[in-house]
Amino acid sequence: xxxxxxxxxxxxxxxxxxxxxxxxxxxxxxxxxxxxxxxxxxxxxxxxxxxxxxxxxxxxxxxxxxxxxxxxxxxxxxxxxxxxxxxxxxxxxxxxxxxxxxxxxxxxxxxxxxxxxxxxxxxxxxxxxxxxxxxxxxxxxxxxxxxxxxxxxxxxxxxxx
Numbered sequence: 680x681x682x683x684x685x686x687x688x689x690x691x692x693x694x695x696x697x698x699x700x701x702x703x704x705x706x707x708x709x710x711x712x713x714x715x716x717x718x719x720x721x722x723x724x725x726x727x728x729x730x731x732x733x734x735x736x737x738x739x740x741x742x743x744x745x746x747x748x749x750x751x752x753x754x755x756x757x758x759x760x761x762x763x764x765x766x767x768x769x770x771x772x773x774x775x776x777x778x779x780x781x782x783x784x785x786x787x788x789x790x791x792x793x794x795x796x797x798x799x800x801x802x803x804x805x806x807x808x809x810x811x812x813x814x815x816x817x818x819x820x821x822x823x824x825x826x827x828x829x830x831x832x833x834x835x836x837x838x839x840x
Contacts, residue, residue: 684729687712691720692729696829699733744792747776747821748799752787754812764811772810774802785817796820 684692690710694701701709707717724730739745754761762780769778769789776790791807793799799818807816 688720688724688729691717691724695721695730739792743794746793746795746799747824748791748793749819749821750789750791750803750807751785751817751819752789752807752810752813753785753815754787755814756812757786761812768810772802772806774806785815 687710691706694706694709703714703718703721706721707714710717712720721730739747754765765787766778769775769787774791774793776792777788779788780786781788789807791799791802793802799820803816803818807813
């Protein structure tokens, strides 16, 4: 993080990362500020790019998308144009939840969200294996999520300003 951030800024960021809808009144109390200075700090953090947006955390199970698979992808070539083509194509596959370029024995790691294993098999065959430059994939079904990213189980509230 930037050296311009003090302890209070970092606490504000941590609180909002855990619950982006936290009302300013409650946020201010949690970081030991009054409402106006807290609100000004949040606006400064937004303007300076530390806070890039707010979003809702969706329960994928309730949407019928409870099957999660991690897919390792190796490409035939890793020249810049090959990576660009692959990246652009991945963005068009709605079932691909995340795509991470990695250093190691493979090139990308995908998380793929589907209804069930049969749906995943269709997505793998009809979409993932047809992405440009695919050499090989290895798939791993997630049996249990032990730890989720911060904010994945956010509480209701609201960043009231």
